[in-house]
Amino acid sequence: MASEAHRILLGLFFQMTLTLLLCFSSSQALKFNVGGKDGWVVKPSEDYNHWAGRNRFQVNDTLYFKYKKGSDSVLVVNKTDYDSCNTKDAMMKMDDGDSHFTFDKSGPFFFISGNSENCKKDQKLVVVVLAVRDKTPSSPPMAAPAPSPAEGNPPTVSPGPSEGPDVGENAPAPSPAEGNPPTVSPGPSEGPDAGDNPPAPSPAGGNPPAMSPGPSEVPDVGDNSPALPPPIWSPPAMSPGPSEGPNVADNAPEPSPVPTAGSTRIGGYGVGMVLLLGCLVGHV
Incomplete structure (x- = not known):
């Protein structure tokens, strides 16, 4: 505590001495x-x-x-x-x-x-x-703020980056183009459906393993002519995919008992004609 009080007294003494010196140097006449x-x-x-x-x-x-x-x-x-x-x-x-x-x-x-x-x-x-010196040097600093307005002008150039968002708004345009491929995708999906239908003519081609009910229908065609209508309705099922004819030809081997089976590479309507001819031959 004594040392702290001593420091305080020294500080006060120093301040008083400095004040007296300033007063003496500034106002004391010689x-x-x-x-x-x-x-x-x-x-x-x-x-x-x-x-x-x-x-x-x-x-x-x-x-x-x-x-x-x-x-x-x-x-x-x-x-x-x-x-x-x-x-x-x-x-x-x-x-x-x-x-x-x-x-x-x-x-x-x-x-x-x-x-x-x-x-x-x-x-x-x-x-x-000597002339009396003015003790107002603070006035020159007042002129310093003048350059600050000049520096304020650059921020006006900032709107330039705002054009970036405009470009970003145009970017979504390509997205619709990407949406079109999904609409095309159903086309290929129909291919497998058409591939399921070709087994219908396979009974006429004499290929029972391709479809289990095929063997039962073949003897019916040979015995009774009324059984002909079921094969007649199969061609309309093939009509949606005329382009699927080549797939039928690839899956069905050339049958030896029916010489006309080699002509199955024609369109869906050709397959129907082949079935009709086969039925007539069996009936005779």
Whole structure:
């Protein structure tokens, strides 16, 4: 606890010291002794203008002139009177022996001795007071936001990517094309149905193994002519697939007892004619 309190005290002391230094450097007016220990005399140890050149003077600073009262004085003049040592048109005169002059503005100030002979011996002084600096540097940053609007323009180009969705909307068009193949698929499916019907003529071709009921019908055809109608109705079942004739020919071997079976490569109607001829021959 003691160490923490010690640190707090040190921090407060540092802040107070810094504040005092800032106040002293910014607002404390300085007093300058003209001529140093020699004072305001004819031949100082250091030239007055050389002494003024190595010092910095600000508004509210004060010059102190020390001289013998009654034998000398200090005059505030313009540049022309300064150069010519004219003592008759002085703007201000100080002759009390302990004269103080406070700078109330910036710029050059010209001082000469009230004795023209002393002025001609370089008992004169030029002091340049520095201008008061404006403590408002925050105004320049205000101009910085100006470039920001220029940077805001690029976002207006962003609508370009929006054209992408338009292309995507056209993409579904190919999908209907893909839907067409399923409609074509039923075509091949009918092929197997047609392949099931060809076994009907197989009894006429004399191939019993292809269909179990075939053998029973063959003797009926040979015995009774009325049995002919059932084979007659089989050709209409074959009519939907005229193109299926080649499949029947491929599945049925050439029967030896019926020489006309070799002509089964014709269309569905040809198969029907073959069946009729077979029935007639059997009846005879």
